[in-house]
Amino acid sequence: MIYNLxxxxxxxxxxPQxxxxxxxxxxxxxxxxALIIALILxxxxxGIITPNPRPF
Incomplete structure (x- = not known):
């Protein structure tokens, strides 16, 4: 991603020539x-990823 930026x-x-x-x-x-966000969702x-029930 950084490379493309x-x-x-x-x-x-x-x-550009x-x-x-x-x-x-x-x-x-x-x-x-978008692919990364879709994989996270x-x-x-x-249930592969479990969110933190209490963020603080």
Whole structure:
């Protein structure tokens, strides 16, 4: 995720000469984050992950 952010930042700073677009790297980051959230929710729903009953 951090790698894709750095690549997108580098493309923002300099004018891209190649075919790679900044939105590709940001899109990968968004998809990766969505997959992680979905896995966490799936783990909570199936009981693999148990939330802390008292957070303090």
């Amino acid at each position: 750095v690549r997108a930042m580098r493309l923002m700073v300099k004018k 190649g075919q790679e677009k900044m939105s590709k790297f940001i899109g990968r980051r968004v998809v990766f984050s 799936l783990g909570l729903a199936t």
